[in-house]
Amino acid sequence: MFNAITQIFVITFMNLRNLPQRVGTSSVAVFGVACVVGVFIGVLSMASGFQRTMVSAGADDVLIMMRAGATSEMSSGMGYEQTQQIANLPGIAKRDGKPVSSPELFVIVDIPMRNKEANANAPLRGVEAMAFEVRKSFNIIEGRNFEPGKNELIVGRGAQKQFANLNVGSVVKFGQTEWTVVGVFESGGGLAESELWCDAKILQNAYRRGNSYQIVRVKLDDENSFSTVKEAVAADPKFNLDVKRESAYLAEQSEPLSKFIKMVGYPLAILMALGAIFGAVNTMYTSVSNRTREIATLRALGFSAMPVAISTLVESLVLAIIGGIIGSVVVYLVFNGYTVSTLNFASFSQVVFDFAVTPDLLVQGVIFASIIGFIGGFFPAIRAARLPVATALREV
Amino acid sequence: MYYLQFLLSNLGRKKVRTILTLLSIMIAFLLFGLLRSLAAAFDQGAEIAGEDRLVSINKVSLIQPIPESYLAKIQSLEGVDRATSANWFGGYYQDPKNQFPQFPIVAEDYFEIYKEMIALPDEQMQAWKKNRIGVVIGKALVERFKWKIGDRIPLKGMFPKEDGNTTWEFVIEGIYEAKNKSADTSAMLMHYDYFDEARQYGKGTLGWLIIRVKDPKQSAQVAAAIDAMFANSPAETKTSSEKEFAKSFAKQFGDIGLITTLILGAVFFTMLLVAGNTMAQSFRERIPELAILKTLGFSDVAVMLLVLAEAIVISLIGGLAGLLLAKFFISGAAESMAATLPGLNLSNSMMLFGIALMFAFGLLTGIIPALQGLRLNIVAALRRR
Numbered sequence: 001m002f003n004a005i006t007q008i009f010v011i012t013f014m015n016l017r018n019l020p021q022r023v024g025t026s027s028v029a030v031f032g033v034a035c036v037v038g039v040f041i042g043v044l045s046m047a048s049g050f051q052r053t054m055v056s057a058g059a060d061d062v063l064i065m066m067r068a069g070a071t072s073e074m075s076s077g078m079g080y081e082q083t084q085q086i087a088n089l090p091g092i093a094k095r096d097g098k099p100v101s102s103p104e105l106f107v108i109v110d111i112p113m114r115n116k117e118a119n120a121n122a123p124l125r126g127v128e129a130m131a132f133e134v135r136k137s138f139n140i141i142e143g144r145n146f147e148p149g150k151n152e153l154i155v156g157r158g159a160q161k162q163f164a165n166l167n168v169g170s171v172v173k174f175g176q177t178e179w180t181v182v183g184v185f186e187s188g189g190g191l192a193e194s195e196l197w198c199d200a201k202i203l204q205n206a207y208r209r210g211n212s213y214q215i216v217r218v219k220l221d222d223e224n225s226f227s228t229v230k231e232a233v234a235a236d237p238k239f240n241l242d243v244k245r246e247s248a249y250l251a252e253q254s255e256p257l258s259k260f261i262k263m264v265g266y267p268l269a270i271l272m273a274l275g276a277i278f279g280a281v282n283t284m285y286t287s288v289s290n291r292t293r294e295i296a297t298l299r300a301l302g303f304s305a306m307p308v309a310i311s312t313l314v315e316s317l318v319l320a321i322i323g324g325i326i327g328s329v330v331v332y333l334v335f336n337g338y339t340v341s342t343l344n345f346a347s348f349s350q351v352v353f354d355f356a357v358t359p360d361l362l363v364q365g366v367i368f369a370s371i372i373g374f375i376g377g378f379f380p381a382i383r384a385a386r387l388p389v390a391t392a393l394r395e396v
Numbered sequence: 397m398y399y400l401q402f403l404l405s406n407l408g409r410k411k412v413r414t415i416l417t418l419l420s421i422m423i424a425f426l427l428f429g430l431l432r433s434l435a436a437a438f439d440q441g442a443e444i445a446g447e448d449r450l451v452s453i454n455k456v457s458l459i460q461p462i463p464e465s466y467l468a469k470i471q472s473l474e475g476v477d478r479a480t481s482a483n484w485f486g487g488y489y490q491d492p493k494n495q496f497p498q499f500p501i502v503a504e505d506y507f508e509i510y511k512e513m514i515a516l517p518d519e520q521m522q523a524w525k526k527n528r529i530g531v532v533i534g535k536a537l538v539e540r541f542k543w544k545i546g547d548r549i550p551l552k553g554m555f556p557k558e559d560g561n562t563t564w565e566f567v568i569e570g571i572y573e574a575k576n577k578s579a580d581t582s583a584m585l586m587h588y589d590y591f592d593e594a595r596q597y598g599k600g601t602l603g604w605l606i607i608r609v610k611d612p613k614q615s616a617q618v619a620a621a622i623d624a625m626f627a628n629s630p631a632e633t634k635t636s637s638e639k640e641f642a643k644s645f646a647k648q649f650g651d652i653g654l655i656t657t658l659i660l661g662a663v664f665f666t667m668l669l670v671a672g673n674t675m676a677q678s679f680r681e682r683i684p685e686l687a688i689l690k691t692l693g694f695s696d697v698a699v700m701l702l703v704l705a706e707a708i709v710i711s712l713i714g715g716l717a718g719l720l721l722a723k724f725f726i727s728g729a730a731e732s733m734a735a736t737l738p739g740l741n742l743s744n745s746m747m748l749f750g751i752a753l754m755f756a757f758g759l760l761t762g763i764i765p766a767l768q769g770l771r772l773n774i775v776a777a778l779r780r781r
């Protein structure tokens with residue numbers, strides 16, 4: 001037993017030390033695995049970044065109320081009286097004696113994208129003072145907040161990066177109304193950072209929405225008040241509202257796109273992995289056949305089949321893991337934090353998000369590489385072990 | 397014939413290696429086929445949109461309505477052949493997950509303007525026109541929900557009716573089919589008159605206008621004339637050809653499509669690089685053999701062509717297998733994906749492009765060893781062992 005282990009070490013070490021001699025074929029395997037792992041992580045980091053943006057700022061103690069049957073803010077609507085009645089429901093938190101309830105108006109404006117010729121549907125949200133209280137970690141990072149009653153905008157960090165001409169001090173025109181950008185805000189990396197915000201009253205006028213809103217966000221006074229509020233809404237037939245936790249609502253909204261990325265991403269990852277495995281098997285077969293005499297000589301010297309096989313497997317694993325690490329590092333350096341935007345199907349507006357190459361994904365990438373390496377080395381290892389010594393030695 | 401046999405027996409020399417190389421190439425072209433079809437499905441809106449159709453939307457954004465009166469004004473403009481409108485209904489069936497496009501439209505005008513894309517049997521059109529709450533649906537919806545003519549379909553819509561109820565009931569009166577392979581048949585079309593009368597707010601407004609011009613060459617002029625007519629009015633318009641409109645919409649998905657394309661392109665080339673390297677290496681190993689061929693009297697050019705031909709044959713076998721597999725997958729998935737991604741199809745021109753790529757790949761991997769074979773000095777090569 002001890003002998004076998006020594007043999008494994010000796011051969012494996014020898015093998016690895018000789019790797020530089022086979023640098024040509026080996027580097028192709030490394031490169032192949034690196035690319036595949038890179039792509040694998042790249043696609044998943046896009047999905048995870050999107051997920052993070054959509055879901056992270058969603059709180060469990062914030063409820064969203066929309067007209068019953070509405071699938072997003074876009075298709076909801078309610079009058080001013082109703083928003084007042086909502087604010088007075090039991091179970092809603094109070095600050096300075098006022099209920100933390102934020103009626104909001106949501107429209108889409110056509111705005112040019114930065115660095116692109118295309119226009120995009122940017123979300124524009126009309127809010128009142130309580131909007132800043134129901135959201136966690138809301139912060140103005142540049143400029144100041146808008147003044148009620150004025151045509152002023154504050155823009156999310158993501159929106160500012162992705163849409164043209166949204167620097168503090170710029171003037172933008174939507175239809176016949178001109179707006180001045182007065183500040184940039186962040187909101188815990190969440191969806192709100194893709195939006196432009198202004199005073200709800202001004203937006204109602206500009207878009208002839210009378211005194212109506214589309215959605216009300218309320219903060220619960222206690223995590224457990226969800227059912228209190230929900231029952232109160234259900235008990236009063238004049239409400240006709242759907243009540244959801246903000247976290248659940250955002251998860252729902254992100255579902256179609258996440259599903260799409262995964263639906264396309266996973267089968268492709270599997271295909272790519274297959275391709276990489278074929279590449280790795282090929283490389284290892286070549287490596288074994290290049291060393292036919294060497295292996296036969298070892299066997300003739302008394303080394304048994306097992307250590308030879310294991311050393312081949314280890315070589316394949318090492319190559320694949322090197323590839324995996326290179327792939328992960330490159331993707332991390334290139335893609336992490338890279339900002340992109342796409343259409344959120346549910347609200348018909350742009351979501352700006354960053355690629356998120358999380359440590360979790362890096363680990364997954366290296367595991368993925370090891371699997372490729374293991375399968376890629378397995379069959380060549382068996383072949384190396386089964387090599388008939390006499391014929392192999394005769395082979396020139 | 398003799399050469400072909402020779403070629404094939406060469407492929408059988410190291411079976412495992414040949415098979416693995418073939419499989420790598422197959423995977424690469426399978427990816428290529430899937431990816432191109434997917435990208436094409438995303439862009440297809442722009443492909444099938446006509447140059448003689450214009451789309452007019454509210455300049456502020458797509459969701460802002462346009463007054464109904466605009467339609468008559470546009471109709472009377474010079475160069476306009478026919479104008480009609482569409483709206484969003486924004487409803488779903490039973491579960492919010494069951495969303496699909498629904499448009500309140502004017503039946504005859506709409507089908508006239510899109511006549512080269514979709515068709516409805518005449519008797520169904522007549523029946524539909526007689527029924528206020530009647531709708532017609534596309535083929536893809538039939539597949540998705542197993543609906544048939546005569547079914548009553550309740551939809552939850554984003555527009556409340558006058559009594560505040562958001563559930564609308566419709567009756568299917570017809571099923572329209574696509575005349576063009578990639579036309580979208582996942583929509584439900586309903587009567588605008590009924591919709592406008594029954595809804596609680598927004599009466600008398602249109603979502604967007606669709607205008608057919610008499611002469612496609614004048615479409616830019618007509619578009620400019622329309623926008624000029626409503627400039628400085630409370631609802632300014634933005635008019636573009638349907639093609640541009642579809643393109644700008646496709647761009648909204650923007651980065652995701654682009655990045656996926658880039659990433660998969662990278663994979664495609666990696667796979668080919670790995671396979672190509674193996675092929676080149678197997679040729680290198682056989683250089684002494686080539687020398688023997690030359691000794692036997694094969695000309696320099698014949699040796700070179702032999703090597704090239706072998707590379708191209710490998711590339712073609714692997715590549716064609718991959719493309720056919722892709723075709724098989726795509727036609728299998730097309731039906732089940734018709735609702736979310738209509739027009740999924742691996743077109744013949746893409747197949748041809750793929751085959752051209754296979755030739756290019758074969759040439760690329762074979763050229764260096766082939767040239768080596770051409771220049772090979774017999775004596776030196778035989779001694780190399």
